[in-house]
Amino acid sequence: MNKSTENIVIIDNAEQLARFAKALGHPTRIAILKHLEKQSCCFTGDLVDIFPLAQSTISQHLKELKNAGLIQGEVNPPKIKYCINKENWKTAKGLFQNFFE
Amino acid sequence: MNKSTENIVIIDNAEQLARFAKALGHPTRIAILKHLEKQSCCFTGDLVDIFPLAQSTISQHLKELKNAGLIQGEVNPPKIKYCINKENWKTAKGLFQNFFE
DNA sequence: ATTTCCAATCGTAAAAGTACGATTGGAACT
DNA sequence: AGTTCCAATCGTACTTTTACGATTGGAAAT
Incomplete structure (x- = not known):
């Protein structure tokens, strides 16, 4: 089970x-x-x-976005390509939309 | 100048x-x-x-929501009535909407 | 004037977030 | 094998957040 995305459905909307x-x-x-x-x-x-930030700091922010499920990384040696996680993005969009009516 | 709301317009969207x-x-x-x-x-x-939280904790959360401009409190002695700040709510809604396209 | 009531604030403690430089790891080249 | 390159992770310091109980403040009622 992928901590960052799989459990989204089972936890409450709020x-x-x-x-x-x-x-x-x-x-x-x-x-x-x-x-x-x-x-x-x-x-x-x-x-x-x-960004005027250290590489480690950027990496940390990316990690948080990944943990939240908003982005995903694809290994593309020797680099890692980051993309929006479209499925979760849609979920997020829906939740915010619904929240603000 | 009300710190919680007045300066919203002057700071950058992000x-x-x-x-x-x-x-x-x-x-x-x-x-x-x-x-x-x-x-x-x-x-x-x-x-x-x-909520199963102490009164002071709730108060703190309300304070943060107020500082963000999302709610406002109207004194209604001896109580304080909290409402959504509709104007800023709309702003927030628009920003999120725009962000998710 | 004192009491009562609601909510903010204070003081404190523990946990989480933010940032940095340094180190590590893995993959592709010499 | 050694080197190079990119990005993650480690270790650290500082700040912020979250939560609590206790105290304070202000307004209404006794």
């Missing part, structure tokens, strides 16, 4: 919404996601160039 | 979105907002009855 919201609760992570939306995909290194 | 998201990033706060949506308004005490 918790799932809070989970997504928490992942979105940092300007850098919003910016990363916006960038991924635009680019469709990108590498960690690209982000390190764009 | 930051504002992150701010709202952060406020939504806790199950209790999601639940409080859902309750406020349903009830239209409510008192702190009502929430203390509903």
Whole structure:
């Protein structure tokens, strides 16, 4: 069982919404996601160039987005290509939409 | 200048979105907002009855929601009636909508 | 004036988040 | 084998969040 995505369905809506919201609760992570939306995909290194943050910090943010299920990484040696996780993205969209009516 | 609401317009979208998201990033706060949506308004005490949390903890969550601009409190002695801040709610809704396309 | 009631604030403790530099790991090249 | 490259992870420091009980403050009622 993949901790980051598989258990989304079994936990209650409020918790799932809070989970997504928490992942979105940092300007850098919003910016990363916006960038991924635009680019469709990108590498960690690209982000390190764009943001004035250490590589380890970017990596940490990516990890959180991945744990929340909002992105996924595809190994593309020697790089790792990050993309929006479209399925969960849709789920998140729906939850927020529903929440705000 | 009211710190919680007035400066929303002047800060960048990503930051504002992150701010709202952060406020939504806790199950209790999601639940409080859902309750406020349903009830239209409510008192702190009502929430203390509903949630298995200390009064001070609820108060703290309300404070954060207020600081984020999502709710507002109207004094209604001896109680305080909390409502959704409709204007900012709309702003938040728009930001999330736009973010998810 | 005192009491009562509601809610904010204070003080505190434990846990989580944010950021950094340094190190490690794995895959592809010399 | 050794080197190079990218990205994850480790170790660390600092800040913020979350939660609690206790205290305070303000308004209404006795």
